[in-house]
Amino acid sequence: MTKPKNKEKQMSFLDHLEELRWLLIRSAIAILVGGSIAFFFTDFIFDTIIFGPKRGDFITYQFFCDIAQRFDLDKSFCNQELPFEIQNRTMEGQFSVMIWTSITAGFIIAFPFLLWELWKFISPALYNKERKNARVFIFVSSLLFFIGVVFGYYVITPLSINFLANLEVSNIVKNQIDLNSYIGLVKTTSLACGLVFELPIIIYFLSVLDLVTPQFLREYRKYAIVLILIIAAVITPPDIISQIIVSIPLLILYEISIFISKFVQRKPKPSKDLTPS
Structure with missing residues (x-):
């Protein structure tokens, strides 16, 4: 055929x-x-x-x-x-x-x-x-x-x-x-926060292309946490509750990105189907 x-x-x-x-x-x-x-x-x-x-x-x-x-x-x-x-x-x-x-x-x-x-x-x-x-x-x-x-x-x-x-x-x-x-x-x-919240989607495509791995994200997690805490400390008053409120969503996004990358890496990659979808 x-x-x-x-x-x-x-x-x-x-x-x-x-x-x-x-x-x-x-x-x-x-x-x-x-x-x-x-x-x-x-x-x-x-x-x-x-x-x-x-x-x-x-x-x-x-x-x-x-x-x-x-x-x-x-x-x-x-x-x-x-x-x-x-x-x-x-x-x-x-x-x-x-x-x-x-x-x-x-x-x-x-x-x-x-x-x-x-x-x-x-x-x-x-x-x-x-x-x-x-x-x-x-x-x-x-x-x-x-x-x-x-x-x-x-x-x-x-x-x-x-x-x-x-x-x-x-x-x-x-x-x-x-x-x-x-x-x-x-x-x-x-707008910047809207684009930052696209991190899990970006990580998904980078993982599909083998440009990012969950090991890489875990290895640099401590640097990401420090960066997020610094940003939260700069833009909030000097109290821990305000900093936590800002930091938690960003940390959750990073952890979700690690999970997504792990999920993509575990999936067996099929051969390219050249038939039009």
């Missing part, structure tokens, strides 16, 4: 570049569509979301204030107003911030679609059985990303803002924060 032709196998390097070009075009369109939707909700995005951690009654500050009062810890989270003002110093500053914040929101909204496009691009390099896991890949990756964004926004961002707002080299210096600086911290921290 004649073996069916494999479309992916016959694709040349230029064909792959063409596929990549269209992937980027479709992804850009999806981000712009998401950004256009977000643009109509800029009042809510800025007043409620972006500037939420600026207010002393933000839910995270209230949570840590309750903990501090209960265990007699650092009470810097109990301040009703953070000691800084946000200023716009350029004529087009607010308009520029509005556009780029909408695009960032569009990226978050379109993230599952971006994953679908990425999956279609890399799936020819996977085994036939692995190609059938598209829905699982997109669901788990999207879920981890959104959890990471929420964790970054509700935990890392307010801790960072509270720490930096109360840090002073002298009481002569007044904090008048530039609009771009403040929003950049909120966006960067939230």
